[in-house]
Amino acid sequence: MEEKRFDLVIVGGGPGGYSAAIRAAAKGLKVCLVERENLGGTCLNWGCFPTKTLLHDSRFLSELRSSGFLEGEVKLKFEKVMERKERVIQNLTHGIETLLIHRGVTIIEGQGMLLGPKRLAVKKRDGSEMMVSGERVILSTGALLDPYPFKTDGEKVLSSRDALRLKELPASLAIVGCGRRGVEFGTIFRGFGCEVVLVEKEDRILQQEDVEISHRLRRILATKGIKVMLHTEAVEAEVSDGGKVILHLNTKKGSEKIEVNKVLVPGRRFGNIEDLGLDKIGIAVEGGFIRVDESLETSVSGVYGVGDVNGKGFLAHKALVEGILCVDQFTGRSMKIDLRLIPRCTYTDPEVGSIGLTEKEAEERGEEFEVGKFPIAASGRAATLGEDQGIVKIIFSKRYGEILGAHILAPQATELISLASLAMRNELGIEELKAAVYAHPTLSEAFFEAALDVRGEAIHFIKGGGE
Amino acid sequence: MARAITIPQLGLTMEKATLTTWMKEEGDRVEKGETLCIIETDKIDFEIEAPQAGILVKIMAREGDILPVGEVIAVVAREGESFDLDALIKEAKEVKPPFEEKAAEIQVPISSSGLRVGRRDLKASPLARRLAAEKGVSLEGIIGTGPGGSISKEDVLRVVEERQRGPLQVSKRVPVKGIRRVIAERMSLSWHTSPRVTQVMEVDMTELVRFREESRSDWESKGVRVSLNDILIKVVSRALIEIPEINSSLKGDEIEVYGNVNMGIAVATDRGLIVPVLRNADKKSLLEIAEESNLLIQKTREGKIGPDDLKFGTFTITNLGTYGIDLFTPIINPPESAILGVGKLDRKVKVMEGDQIAIRSTMNLCLVFDHRVIDGAIAARFLSRLKEILEIRDQLKEVV
Numbered sequence: 001m002e003e004k005r006f007d008l009v010i011v012g013g014g015p016g017g018y019s020a021a022i023r024a025a026a027k028g029l030k031v032c033l034v035e036r037e038n039l040g041g042t043c044l045n046w047g048c049f050p051t052k053t054l055l056h057d058s059r060f061l062s063e064l065r066s067s068g069f070l071e072g073e074v075k076l077k078f079e080k081v082m083e084r085k086e087r088v089i090q091n092l093t094h095g096i097e098t099l100l101i102h103r104g105v106t107i108i109e110g111q112g113m114l115l116g117p118k119r120l121a122v123k124k125r126d127g128s129e130m131m132v133s134g135e136r137v138i139l140s141t142g143a144l145l146d147p148y149p150f151k152t153d154g155e156k157v158l159s160s161r162d163a164l165r166l167k168e169l170p171a172s173l174a175i176v177g178c179g180r181r182g183v184e185f186g187t188i189f190r191g192f193g194c195e196v197v198l199v200e201k202e203d204r205i206l207q208q209e210d211v212e213i214s215h216r217l218r219r220i221l222a223t224k225g226i227k228v229m230l231h232t233e234a235v236e237a238e239v240s241d242g243g244k245v246i247l248h249l250n251t252k253k254g255s256e257k258i259e260v261n262k263v264l265v266p267g268r269r270f271g272n273i274e275d276l277g278l279d280k281i282g283i284a285v286e287g288g289f290i291r292v293d294e295s296l297e298t299s300v301s302g303v304y305g306v307g308d309v310n311g312k313g314f315l316a317h318k319a320l321v322e323g324i325l326c327v328d329q330f331t332g333r334s335m336k337i338d339l340r341l342i343p344r345c346t347y348t349d350p351e352v353g354s355i356g357l358t359e360k361e362a363e364e365r366g367e368e369f370e371v372g373k374f375p376i377a378a379s380g381r382a383a384t385l386g387e388d389q390g391i392v393k394i395i396f397s398k399r400y401g402e403i404l405g406a407h408i409l410a411p412q413a414t415e416l417i418s419l420a421s422l423a424m425r426n427e428l429g430i431e432e433l434k435a436a437v438y439a440h441p442t443l444s445e446a447f448f449e450a451a452l453d454v455r456g457e458a459i460h461f462i463k464g465g466g467e
Numbered sequence: 468m469a470r471a472i473t474i475p476q477l478g479l480t481m482e483k484a485t486l487t488t489w490m491k492e493e494g495d496r497v498e499k500g501e502t503l504c505i506i507e508t509d510k511i512d513f514e515i516e517a518p519q520a521g522i523l524v525k526i527m528a529r530e531g532d533i534l535p536v537g538e539v540i541a542v543v544a545r546e547g548e549s550f551d552l553d554a555l556i557k558e559a560k561e562v563k564p565p566f567e568e569k570a571a572e573i574q575v576p577i578s579s580s581g582l583r584v585g586r587r588d589l590k591a592s593p594l595a596r597r598l599a600a601e602k603g604v605s606l607e608g609i610i611g612t613g614p615g616g617s618i619s620k621e622d623v624l625r626v627v628e629e630r631q632r633g634p635l636q637v638s639k640r641v642p643v644k645g646i647r648r649v650i651a652e653r654m655s656l657s658w659h660t661s662p663r664v665t666q667v668m669e670v671d672m673t674e675l676v677r678f679r680e681e682s683r684s685d686w687e688s689k690g691v692r693v694s695l696n697d698i699l700i701k702v703v704s705r706a707l708i709e710i711p712e713i714n715s716s717l718k719g720d721e722i723e724v725y726g727n728v729n730m731g732i733a734v735a736t737d738r739g740l741i742v743p744v745l746r747n748a749d750k751k752s753l754l755e756i757a758e759e760s761n762l763l764i765q766k767t768r769e770g771k772i773g774p775d776d777l778k779f780g781t782f783t784i785t786n787l788g789t790y791g792i793d794l795f796t797p798i799i800n801p802p803e804s805a806i807l808g809v810g811k812l813d814r815k816v817k818v819m820e821g822d823q824i825a826i827r828s829t830m831n832l833c834l835v836f837d838h839r840v841i842d843g844a845i846a847a848r849f850l851s852r853l854k855e856i857l858e859i860r861d862q863l864k865e866v867v
């Protein structure tokens with residue numbers, strides 16, 4: 001059988017895998033990337049990019065509709081929206097392929113399976129098989145979504161992939177679970193004009209975010225016409241005779257039913273490790289994910305776990321940075337990955353971007369801290385965008401002015417959060433934030449204002465007044 | 468206006484600096500902010516920059532000069548400008564360098580005073596600088612693990628913690644008692660009372676190894692496992708009878724020389740080093756020695772050894788060969804006068820008679836002896852005799 005040898009073999013061509021491949025090839029390693037579906041992984045094909053494209057279009061449409069600038073009804077051609085999404089994805093996946101080829105990465109289309117710590121069998125798309133071996137192996141096979149709390153059928157009860165394949169916009173949609181993806185899909189479909197109900201069994205949406213941000217976002221969603229049902233557990237989805245879905249709910253008051261056209265079940269993640277041959281070479285698995293140490297190495301030396309598959313977070317930029325830093329340690333000194341410094345992003349309207357400790361976490365840790373805030377209502381630039389909802393909130397340590405956490409609910413919050421990321425990674429504190437000059441009028445001025453607010457010195461906002 | 472360039476005060480305790488390099492020459496045109504020269508203190512390197520554009524009209528210090536803070540080293544003036552040098556110097560010396568802030572010595576006003584930290588390895592995050600100032604640690608010498616090797620908060624905290632903890636990290640405390648205490652006391656007694664000399668001799672063990680191979684089945688048929696150590700006990704016992712000065716003890720004003728050999732065998736156990744004694748080894752056959760030593764070692768390892776088994780040794784053999792040790796200097800087990808350290812059985816290329824090269828089995832014998840009792844020449848004779856018996860087949864056959 002055909003067998004090829006490489007310095008590095010990577011299984012999975014998502015952000016974790018392709019960033020590792022590009023980095024390694026740029027450093028002169030002979031690299032092979034094995035991908036069984038499409039380059040770009042979940043992120044490009046079923047995650048970040050299709051959703052962001054749809055989010056943009058849905059926002060565009062709803063802004064247009066609510067602007068009052070046009071006469072008559074603005075009618076949506078949903079298939080055009082989906083077409084544009086496909087084009088964007090195709091362009092981007094093609095772009096990734098070009099980058100990989102340009103760097104000299106060998107791309108093999110097929111399913112990889114470990115035979116030994118340095119050896120893999122690849123079942124190619126045409127059915128043939130080949131062997132590849134590498135001095136080192138990176139597993140970056142991502143995560144799959146387990147339908148939860150009930151099964152999907154692809155028609156009425158949808159997974160997130162199903163939702164991205166819809167041919168028509170449903171008139172109404174219930175989403176089970178208000179995590180990042182739940183509220184994101186809710187925002188997208190509401191923007192297109194669909195009736196949206198979000199069902200969440202806990203007491204707030206976006207559990208991992210700062211409490212204040214959760215509550216504020218929930219109020220904003222409500223003003224956009226999204227119904228958020230907290231303390232509500234979805235127990236069953238039943239297709240009615242009329243072709244609708246009856247969602248059975250347990251609420252604080254008792255059981256309830258709602259009728260919708262479709263139900264979206266974002267589901268729970270588990271590592272994409274089936275048929276990877278992990279047990280054959282004794283790679284330890286923990287809670288459905290590949291166990292890795294600080295340097296991303298699995299329990300078998302020379303084999304690494306990068307991205308979603310290691311279960312340490314499910315964000316594309318985490319996978320990207322892990323891919324890069326993992327490779328760096330093969331060729332020299334590598335920076336450590338500080339998981340606390342990975343920004344968390346929720347693409348709603350406005351968006352949520354956060355990093356570091358929440359206020360509650362800072363309290364629990366016994367940190368002495370001060371909070372600087374700047375409401376978006378006070379931002380001149382936000383006013384020009386027609387936005388007045390949201391807040392920028394920065395938590396500083398009292399003693400050194402260190403940034404412990406930043407929480408942004410604002411237009412472009414996912415862009416703004418990188419400013420906090422840059423500052424925290426380089427240990428810039430309140431003084432440094434205050435010392436920089438921010439272009440005016442911009443949203444990023446909120447950082448300056450929030451830092452000033454700690455001493456009640458904000459320029460465009462009076463503490464205690466207004467907000 | 469003409470400006471005098473002085474040695475700046477860069478830290479609270481700084482008194483002087485060495486001028487290491489002039490980057491400009493007298494008469495050069497300089498731009499504002501351009502580096503004029505580099506000075507060095509025991510802590511840091513600095514570039515002194517031109518405070519204004521003009522001509523470096525005068526240089527008043529040479530490379531290598533050690534200069535006090537405030538000393539005038541040069542003058543920068545506008546082209547064609549005339550000035551009174553003495554007045555400039557006087558004026559410059561009257562102005563006290565501004566340094567009142569209590570800060571880490573490395574925390575230097577950047578750019579505002581026309582100065583810049585010159586040393587690249589002192590990249591530190593603002594937070595790290597603040598922390599260092601507060602904790603009173605110097606950033607000098609701290610290894611940065613932040614972006615681009617800059618010193619981060621963690622790095623400063625690590626140094627602070629190390630400083631608090633001290634250079635030693637005790638992982639556990641084990642009370643010195645029981646066997647450990649006995650070992651400790653006897654070893655220090657030995658170390659402080661006996662002036663030791665060590666002699667090492669390499670022995671060719673090829674014949675002995677062959678002999679052992681040949682005899683193995685015979686021994687096994689008698690149900691005894693004979694180790695290399697057993698053979699050594701036998702051979703050493705013989706040599707001790709022949710050269711009894713080694714088999715002796717210093718007792719007050721006398722040296723007791725013994726007519727029998729009670730051989731101490733050093734045994735490593737979980738509880739520490741124990742040396743059971745095989746009595747009258749000189750009078751026993753090899754197989755008897757083997758049987759008895761096996762039993763003694765087993766009892767010792769199992770902790771079943773009685774006090775009688777540990778007494779009246781006249782000489783000790785200690786073998787670290789199985790641990791891969793080539794040679795070592797064991798400590799004499801008092802009141803004995805000598806101890807034999809046995810190194811590992813090795814294979815070496817040796818030059819034989821007639822300049823032939825051969826692969827041979829070798830081993831080092833290390834004799835440590837108390838020079839109060841034994842002289843070097845006698846010790847050497849003893850080692851030579853051992854070598855002879857071990858190397859020459861006939862001699863060996865005769866002994867064992």
Ligand SMILES: Cc1cc2nc3c(=O)[nH]c(=O)nc-3n(C[C@H](O)[C@H](O)[C@H](O)COP(=O)(O)OP(=O)(O)OC[C@H]3O[C@@H](n4cnc5c(N)ncnc54)[C@H](O)[C@@H]3O)c2cc1C
Nearest residue numbers: 012014015016036041042043047112142307308314315316
């Ligand atoms: C709906 C949705 C929206 C999202 N939006 C965002 C967002 O906006 N921002 C963000 O940061 N994150 C987002 N994410 C998460 C993001 O997609 C993931 O964190 C990211 O894709 C993880 O990258 P990865 O390289 O670890 O794995 P993946 O991107 O999942 O890539 C794994 C690849 O491995 C391949 N593979 C698996 N097994 C094998 C095998 N045996 N042989 C060969 N190939 C194999 C798969 O086909 C896949 O292409 C979203 C996720 C979803 C589901």
